[in-house]
Amino acid sequence: xxxxxxxxxxxxxxxxxxxxxxxxxxxxxxxxxxxxxxxxxxxxxxxxxxxxxxxxxxxxxxxxxxxxxxxxxxxxxxxxxxxxxxxxxxxxxxxxxxxxxxxxxxxxxxxxxxxxxxxxxxxxxxxxxxxxxxxxxxxxxxxxxxxxxxxxxxxxxxxxxxxxxxxxxxxxxxxxxxxxxxxxxxxxxxxxxxxxxxxxxxxxxxxxxxxxxxxxxxxxxxxxxxxxxxxxxxxxxxxxxxxxxxxxxxxxxxxxxxxxxxxxxxxxxxxxxxxxxxxxxxxxxxxxxxxxxxxxxxxxxxxxxxxxxxxxxxxxxxxxxxxxxxxxxxxxxxxxxxx
Amino acid sequence: xxxxxxxxxxxxxxxxxxxxxxxxxxxxxxxxxxxxxxxxxxxxxxxxxxxxxxxxxxxxxxxxxxxxxxxxxxxxxxxxxxxxxxxxxxxxxxxxxxxxxxxxxxxxxxxxxxxxxxxxxxxxxxxxxxxxxxxxxxxxxxxxxxxxxxxxxxxxxxxxxxxxxxxxxxxxxxxxxxxxxxxxxxxxxxxxxxxxxxxxxxxxxxxxxxxxxxxxxxxxxxxxxxxxxxxxxxxxxxxxxxxxxxxxxxxxxxxxxxxxxxxxxxxxxxxxxxxxxxxxxxxxxxxxxxxxxxxxxxxxxxxxxxxxxxxxxxxxxxxxxxxxxxxxxxxxxxxxxxx
Numbered sequence: 001x002x003x004x005x006x007x008x009x010x011x012x013x014x015x016x017x018x019x020x021x022x023x024x025x026x027x028x029x030x031x032x033x034x035x036x037x038x039x040x041x042x043x044x045x046x047x048x049x050x051x052x053x054x055x056x057x058x059x060x061x062x063x064x065x066x067x068x069x070x071x072x073x074x075x076x077x078x079x080x081x082x083x084x085x086x087x088x089x090x091x092x093x094x095x096x097x098x099x100x101x102x103x104x105x106x107x108x109x110x111x112x113x114x115x116x117x118x119x120x121x122x123x124x125x126x127x128x129x130x131x132x133x134x135x136x137x138x139x140x141x142x143x144x145x146x147x148x149x150x151x152x153x154x155x156x157x158x159x160x161x162x163x164x165x166x167x168x169x170x171x172x173x174x175x176x177x178x179x180x181x182x183x184x185x186x187x188x189x190x191x192x193x194x195x196x197x198x199x200x201x202x203x204x205x206x207x208x209x210x211x212x213x214x215x216x217x218x219x220x221x222x223x224x225x226x227x228x229x230x231x232x233x234x235x236x237x238x239x240x241x242x243x244x245x246x247x248x249x250x251x252x253x254x255x256x257x258x259x260x261x262x263x264x265x266x267x268x269x270x271x272x273x274x275x276x277x278x279x280x281x282x283x284x285x286x287x288x289x290x291x292x293x294x295x296x297x298x299x300x301x302x303x304x305x306x307x308x309x310x311x312x313x314x315x316x317x318x319x320x321x322x323x324x325x326x327x328x329x330x331x332x333x334x335x336x337x338x339x
Numbered sequence: 340x341x342x343x344x345x346x347x348x349x350x351x352x353x354x355x356x357x358x359x360x361x362x363x364x365x366x367x368x369x370x371x372x373x374x375x376x377x378x379x380x381x382x383x384x385x386x387x388x389x390x391x392x393x394x395x396x397x398x399x400x401x402x403x404x405x406x407x408x409x410x411x412x413x414x415x416x417x418x419x420x421x422x423x424x425x426x427x428x429x430x431x432x433x434x435x436x437x438x439x440x441x442x443x444x445x446x447x448x449x450x451x452x453x454x455x456x457x458x459x460x461x462x463x464x465x466x467x468x469x470x471x472x473x474x475x476x477x478x479x480x481x482x483x484x485x486x487x488x489x490x491x492x493x494x495x496x497x498x499x500x501x502x503x504x505x506x507x508x509x510x511x512x513x514x515x516x517x518x519x520x521x522x523x524x525x526x527x528x529x530x531x532x533x534x535x536x537x538x539x540x541x542x543x544x545x546x547x548x549x550x551x552x553x554x555x556x557x558x559x560x561x562x563x564x565x566x567x568x569x570x571x572x573x574x575x576x577x578x579x580x581x582x583x584x585x586x587x588x589x590x591x592x593x594x595x596x597x598x599x600x601x602x603x604x605x606x607x608x609x610x611x612x613x614x615x616x617x618x619x620x621x622x623x624x625x626x627x628x629x630x631x632x633x634x635x636x637x638x639x640x641x642x643x644x645x646x647x648x649x650x651x652x653x654x655x656x657x658x659x660x661x662x663x664x665x666x667x668x669x670x671x672x673x674x675x676x677x678x
Contacts, residue, residue: 002418002438004513005430012516015418015438079341079354079663091344093543094564099341099354152654170655174343177351177660204432225433277654307658312651315491315616316509319646321516324418 005226008197011185012321014226020328023269023335026310041164043110050074053104054133056126069123070130071107077160078103079170086143086173100143102171106130109165116165117263124256135245138171139285146179146284147171154275175284183300190299198301199240211329213336214261218254221262223329230311230327233262235304242297244282262306268339274308281305344565347536350524351660353565359667362608362674365649380503382449389413392443393472395465409469410446416499417442418509425482425512439482441510445469448504455504456602463595474584477510478624485518485623486510493614514623522639529638537640538579550668552675553600557593560601562668569650569666572601574643581636583621601645607678613647620644
């Protein structure tokens, strides 16, 4: 019998099918791979991109020249723009504001064809340090409410995308809906239990064990009990902290290992590179002022969500918001753990 | 400059791009059309389907024989099942229950190749009456919290789908997330303003006019100010009522005209049949007991949402819940109004 499971963190129910699909039963979307071996984001073509905002580079090399390991540049087609003011106002009974924010490309390597799971720990650490650096910098802008970092492994026809290894940063003057739901439901739980829901989940998962993929010194990697997508995996720090920017040096290293490890496991389980997204979930900006989140971070816990794009959601799921989970999280975790 | 608009009914912000895409700029997904001209849902093959639950048929014809105009049967592959008990319980810190509910196929016509917009008003009225009949019947089952009726015009590889004209009904023991959001935010508005947000929207749209596609005696058809999908259109009754089942005979007829009219307009604007879903949003079951929705329906207003499937949401949109609107609702309404 299929079962309904409650996703406590988003306040929604998920239907988990009892007949779990195995990895080979997913028809992987044809990944549109570019055949190019160099592009405008490669080392040596720095003059062809918008001017770099930040980089980690060899001592003595100048910005916008070769010598960098990782590099942040403005988006070529930004969804949000830095200049201007919010101009919040009513339009009849409705509300609007300008799209003030930031939209950056975080170039993960000077090499065109390297994959995150193959770039080596030193390089992965630089990528995470660049994430941290950009979050730290943008969190000073009081117009911004949220800084969202994510990776899209595929050439996405709808949005800006590159065959070069990149992550993206989008900073917004509002808190995106999914994050707002997480904050609201985590706060509801905290108000009731006076415990962080994510810390409770970590304890529960460690006790039960069957949804764990990997445990490192500082992180737990697991398939959530009521996830929305098959083989969805979370990487969460064991140490309570609402804010990704407070990650320690040791945690950066450990997180790098965890990301590479999970991506390698996904590749092994699917016997190919499944297309995936990952999303960094952290507390909103301006924590001391966040108003309704008065607990100042006791009720939220940053983490990374890795979502292989194995399926397209059906009309019913998109319309109702009731998602169907086609692979039981315990089975997905078993595949990923034992591969 | 792009702008952010607040979707008051779902508590989320939408980015509306200033460079609106015109209808011809959408690459319509190739609609997988079956070449078959008859199927198990056609008249004459009643014995090959699960036994009918309800039908509207010629006087003197027996159930499960020819003579019907519309017919409800159980799904061949139900996501929810009628038999059993909910068995709600904790699993560690989590919550689960059984998938008790209903999953029905609402066959819209005995004819295999007819389209909703071409079936004629009499037949469309029967389809809406069948919706009403099924909602009325299932709302007596106290285990069920929500009855969701929707249409999926395309052969959906993920779910049960047919080349025969059908709608689907899924009844669930929980309120699906998107509906719960609507109920919560509509209640929040009602608590603050002591007015139905949907009634306010109807008044605002009638005043402004630029997002209206069509106005009939009983219904308003418009493109919402902060919709998530391009060319998304709503059909909403002018008379306040939370419950679709309370639709009057005159409203049934008028709603049929409105649905056919909007679908014809979409076809004309896109110069082909765009794939679409529509979703009937109504109040949850057991209204007198709904507890947190204590206003007994003053704060909710049933309606139909028509969503052409012109785009696939990007990784950023799915991960953040911040949707990008690629055609300004005012422009979409203009195309649909003037075609």
